[in-house]
Amino acid sequence: MPGSKRKICFPITNRAYYGRSQLLIRKLHAHPDLDLKLMLGGSILLDKYSRHIADDIAAGGFDIAASLFNVIEGGNHVAMAKTACLTALEFTNSLYTLEPDVVVICGDRFEQLAIAMAAAYLNITIAHIEGGDVTGSIDESVRHAITKLAHLHFVTNADAERRVLAMGEDPRYVFNTGSLDVELAAHAATTITSERVNGFGVGHAIDMTQPYLMVVQHPVTTERDNREHLETTLRAVASLDMPAIWFWPNPDAGTGEMADRLRHLREIHSALTEKMRFITNVAAEDFVAMLAQASCLVGNSSAGIKEGSFLGTPVVNVGLRQQGRLAAEHVTHVGYDTAAIAAAIRAQLAHGRYAPSHIYYRPDASQAIVDVLASAELYTQKRFFESGQAPHLRQGFGGQASPKPQAP
Helix, strand or coil: CCCCCEEEEEEECCHHHHHHHHHHHHHHHHCCCEEEEEEEEHHHHCHHHHCCHHHHHHHCCCCEEEEECCCCCCCCHHHHHHHHHHHHHHHHHHHHHHCCCEEEEECCCHHHHHHHHHHHHCCCEEEEECCCCCCCCHHHHHHHHHHHHCCEEEECCHHHHHHHHHCCCCHHHEEECCCHHHHHHHHCCCCCCHHHHCCCCEECCCCCCCCCEEEECCCCCCCCCHHHHHHHHHHHHHHCCCCEEEECCCCCCCHHHHHHHHHHHHHHCHHHHCCEEEECCCCHHHHHHHHHHCCEEEECCHHHHCHHHHHCCCEEEECCCCCCCCCCCCEEEECCCHHHHHHHHHHHHHHCCCCCCCCCCCCCHHHHHHHHHHHCCCCCCCCCCCCCCCHHHCCCCCCCCCCCCCCC
């Protein structure tokens, strides 16, 4: 109705998405013409992955419309597929009740695909952040599938923008805003004390005034050797005899075997891990500070590719999880080989820090997204856009919303 606020639903299902989206969430919450509703689900509600984060979100004064326990435990492919199915069921009910004008979907997580599917069938406009990127696993297929369901696209770089347009999306609704991750890195403090770091996790005490490595290695859902690949990286890191901060893998398929292997190596082969500190989760600002001070990041996290580019932190990217993602010169790619990983780390340590790259950075990325969400003409019926097509063939865009479905 005239004068009413536009209702924005923001599902948060993963610790990383909450961390990278904090600036955006705060600005959406503060906007006078927007009514932000958060929905919590996935690993964000599970203590072993995201301890206290849900409490921190609630303490921020945000309107939490629903907290949905939708995770099937198991850490394998069947559990991941069933979690996606349960996510679609749980979020469909809540989205139908909430009736938002826009659902904001981030990235390439399988549960975000399920939410996008539910929103599409409920005739709700979908805004997608980070479409068009290329990566080396099932995540890329998920990302592109969300793009085809989404109506508004906020991409992080020119290459991603080109790919989204190549998928038949209307240029009027594709916006190169830059990366929220990198915007946060530009605003966060880049120093952190030893006392604070050693208040997280277990293991070796880290002296933050001395050189150290960071390791973030997640499962690759299209591979069967995650356990062996993790051990390969661990033995390479151990061979350098340097302190290391090792972050626990995320809850994708394969995390169970990787976590078991980490525990086994830590308990049975303690000599390998005697200089390592194992951390499950920290606030995004603390993670950025650790990354900024690290001598090198090792593993397969997008944080090395994106935030690392802005911070100039040397990165050794292991394996195929980030294969094809746009990367600056600070990244060295290497396969699953202990000697090759160790050699690449040594070369990066010898090189030292890199000049900051702005391939993912645009100032005020979050504000650009807020401005579009507050003012864009919304639509739900999509058409495949072909360059040069006549305006009269673009029916279904420009605010012609389909009716909301009726309850069964």
